[in-house]
Amino acid sequence: MRINILLRVYKRKLIQVLPLILSLILVLVVGSHTIAVPTKSTEILWDTYGVPHIYGKDNQSAFYAFGWSQMQSHGDLLLRLYGQARGRAAEYWGEEYTESDRWVLTTGIPERANSWYNAQNPSFRNYIDAFAAGINAYASQNPKLINDEVEVVLPIKPEDIMAHLHRVLNFTFVVNPEEVLELSKQKLQAGSNGWAIAPSHSASGKAMLLANPHLPWSDLFLWYEAQITAPGIDAYGATLVGIPVLAIAFNNNLGWTHTVDTYDGWDLYELTLADEGYRFDDKVRNFETKTLSLKVKRKDGSLQEQPLVVKNSIHGPVVVEKNGKALALRVAGLDRPGVLQQWWDMARSQNLNQFETALKRLQLSMFTVMYADKEGHIMHLFNGQVPVRSFGDFKYWQGIIPGNTSKTLWTKIHPYQDLPRVVDPKSGWLQNTNDPPWTTTFPTAINPDNYPPYIAPRFMDFRSQRSVRMLAEDDKISFDEMIADKHSTRMELADRILDDLIPAARKYGQELGQKAADVLEAWDRQANADSRGAVLFASWVKQMDWDRMFSKPWSEKSPRTTPDGLANPKVAVTTLEAVAAQVQKTYGALDVPWGKVFRLKLGNVDLPANGGDGNLGIFRALDFAPEANGQFQAVAGDSYVAAVEFSHPVRAQVLTSYGNATQPGSRHIGDQLQMFANKKLRPCWRSRSDILAHLEERKVF
Template sequence: MKRILNLVLGLGLIAGFANPALAGPATIQWDKWGVPHIQADNQEQAMKAFGWAQMEAHGDLILTLYGRARGRAAEYWGEAYIASDTVIRQLGIPARGREWAAALPTDQRRKLDAFVAGMNAYARAHPERIAADKRAVLPIVSADPLMHLQQIVHRTFIAGSTIGMAMKVPLADVSSAKPEALPNGSNGYAIAPSRSADGHAMLLMNPHLPWSDLYTWFEAQLSFPSSNAYGAAEVGMPFLGIAFGEQGGWTHTVNQFDGADLYALTLDGDRYRFDGGWRPLERSVETLKVRGADGRLTDRALVIERSVHGPVIRREGQKGLALRIAGFDCFGMLQQYWDMAAAKDAGEFEAASSRMQMPFFNTVYASRKGSLYYLYGGRFPDRKQGDHAFWGGIIPGDRSEFLWNETLPYSAIPHFRDPPGGFIQNANDPPWATASPAVLDPRDFAAHIAPPEVMDWRAQHSLRQILAGTSISFDDLVAMQRSNRLEFADRILPDLLAAARISGDADVVEAVRVLTSWDHAAHTDSRGTVLFAEWERRMRAHGGNSVYATQWDPNRPLATPAGLADPTMAVRFLAEAAAAVKARYGRIDIAFGEAIRLRRGAHDLPASGGPVHLGSFRATWSSTAPDGKEVVSGGDSFVAIVSFGDRLRASGLLPYGNTSREDSVHAGDQLDLFSNEKLRKIYFYPEEVRENTERTEVIR
């Protein structure tokens, strides 16, 4: 039986401008999957309800993330957060968040204030739903979402791997430095009517992200007179990050944008070498408050030093590293995304995207009118020399020739509309293969914008399956999205088995038996996936790409790399892998879903979805739980497949559920669908929402 709860709240603005337009109510209809469908007479009402709904589903998580974005987490929760607070303060995120809030035009500020008002109203109305140690973050202020935005986009997506590299590289010799790979990715397809079976454009939205913390998605529908959009926001954000409506939709994938540069400094006390002379470091001192185990606060001085490049994030003796990040002037991001959601066609969508207020991500878009659009997004520094590999390392910081101050205009960044092949695809590969036949030529762009064309196993899987579909139906696109087949196994396993069949080693003989009957996939009942993945891990650790007989060739992108450079070594590693799997699981043919689990709330289910580095289009990765089990910790997150016909059709999934509250019935309530490789219907139209509403709230 549906439970209808009408909750009418009189809310006042906690921060910012009072606005009489907020007097009218907004309605939140929560469907049976815990998705809020918000209807309001104007955007400010909708934003207030959106803030309320996010706190209802993720209150403690949001307060944790906002506390960290303020650079005050150690004050709230102890010394474990000192390193986090230090980086946030060094990057100037708290002060810049306040500056952005003050700089917003009045109409944008009112919408942001409404979002914050809804959050605070929920916390006031339901203090029992806020953990005691999170209440110190209240009240939320309008700068908090903007600080958090910088924490997500700039500190994590743009600079996260660079900061990781900075903290580990030996400063005595930085020549070997390489950015750390972050656990994220994504798939995106846009299909033109010319390539679709029913003549309607289609879109696949399929980000791959960790299933926790600031990567968490919140699924919602926001409807008011100028916009009706369904999609997902990263928790704590006042806009839908990927979304669709009747007129079109977009998704993002992580790209190779390099907007964070590390500069090696030669230091002498409080000065650094630059252009043949010495310059003084700028110094400021901030106070970090740190909560002890007894609850008492102590003050610690945080000295922040800056060179002309940016903050010095690490120094040892006479060596230091300064960090320069592009895009810290993008305070118009909120309005850009609100306008993207309201766009009526590709022209309006491109006009919004071309402002480049989102300094990162590929954008893949499809419209009801049949037009497609792609943007290799980023606030690309205007660098006068060097290629992508050079700028991915550590840059000499002692001369001005490597110091950039401007960013490239939209016209200099890869983008296009309506490719002749009738599709756009991206699986985190460089922009050059997003369409076939190719639309973009690397020679037309600065060498530092993207690496040379290279396609990993998942990117090859992505391009192969879409090229095979000349008349793609909605069901075909669903089948593509859930493909667990491992491209790497299809390419390499025949050579491995041929070499292994002549071995007399008992473990190898058993491994050959298992892998010969294996389905080359990562379904719950696939037997051989765990063994093959363990073999690949050992091969990769030994030699990376050098293990292949033939390296990747851009002239044969879907046939290379191929072969084994050293079959004898490969068989030796197969014996080691078989022994390791048997030692851990008691058998080498353990089913994938028995070894890898899906857990959230009360749910504990067999996993499906393969490792992306083995070429599975449908992604999972795992980490070891306290009980020793491998548990999925990331991969496919929000998924939506949309057909833009006369009546919109959409299916989707948010595997871990639309809440981070472990006591909610929606914690992990979609894991069973994920385990069984199914999607659910997305409720977009009012009658669909009404038929599947569990409860209703009216927010004043």
């Protein structure tokens, strides 16, 4: 009797604890695998660097939480960007946004965004709806945390998200409005470094990935770091503020990064005007014309309404019309609205085959793809919606194209199999630093002769040469060495040219030239904060005529060792002496430390910088803007970093240079800048236990 009672009690207890036992077994078995177990609630776990780790009970809930988290970190910026994407920024905030609105409306961004949104499949459209709902819910529940000036944009509609995406990708990255409208001759400060290292070239025998985009440190170019975990996905990475999916990411099985490639997906056509229309194939065609309303807020708060006449030709909208000439803009990929789902599916992929299945949709307008995975595969894809052109090389299509003939009008893009691509090269490594795909590895794995000459130019700049040197000269690269290389500030150009410049200064230089030679000879050829001589050398390079500087120009036969030599040593020394005089006058010494002149500034933080212009052959690229006191402030360049080794478990370190927030009052504005200055990355917390050990805030929905 007693035994039967004991057995019944034991059985009852076993039934009670069995679910817990099974859960523990599941955790142990699943462990490090990328399987997101459904949760009963959705939550955001904010770590001590302001990175949101989102756990969604379903995908829709994860998108909602991601919208909420972006508002908490970047709410004012996000709303301002969405207002611009509507083409109503001048209406909201004044005449300084007039040109922005004119560009957005002329190129048809709001209208096309509506059609892009409606083209999403129903499930993914619900995800976009949820992201917008998360934004609006945060604003509704935290009105005092949102700047009154930007509240006018609320509520956000899903179409606003698509318009912002469209403006960022197609009409900022693919085609730079300031370049097209001749508002600025300066190229967009957009670049990147990307490495993929195979097991055969790594010290651990595991594949590694280096993600390191370089973009402006403001506006629509800011990176937002996050982790998203939901059924079928557990990905860590970053995206640009306002975009609802990760654009650069890794999971336990694979990862990728993007670099801005030498992609040409747009053209300006000069139209031959006739009879209020334009000539095309010996016939006069009429413009498709519509009149839009462009509203501008005056200083007194009143609105001035301006008619905006938009003329569309067979090529696209007329974006410049003056002195009897008209230029029409044609942009590839405007009929491909699926980039968000493609990025989402890339992050959900578990192997190379699944990843390429997503890539083959070619919904992403541009950007090189650098890929690595736990199976040891690495890949470089020159990704882009590349127009099929009937003739001409890359240089031809960089100019103004005759718009009076169908011979110049492209209508199709190249399919995936036409794009330059290499998987698992013999070298064991791949790199891209915004150079053409032909120089991704050595020995050369992609032959440019096998592709149309308009696909990409043929060149290799000094930053690319520096990148290749670091990879090629280290047979087995460790994880720590990859991070150290990532922070390299050595100037490839200095290594190339000082052996000519210093002897020339000794031979032709006066007293100041001799002193300059002494400084350059003692210099470590780096752009570290304490490097003395870097300011002098960089100033000299800036004053030299780059096209006439070298005695031996860049050669495709010697891509890694040219250009070289001084074309005119006497002129070089004369320039050096003039620059030396200016440096001494401005800074009081020829050997002024780099970090005294070049600074990292955010809010109250003011630190000596390291890194510099990629044209100098510096891998750690930073762009600076001059200040009144002779100093320069970092405004673009090295931004988000992820160094990943596909070991078991995955090893990763990360950094977002300027911090993971811009919202006033956030403690995460500039909180990573000191690490940036110290050439340090931080641990990447991905497991729930690590996140909870560094928890700053929890939000449960």
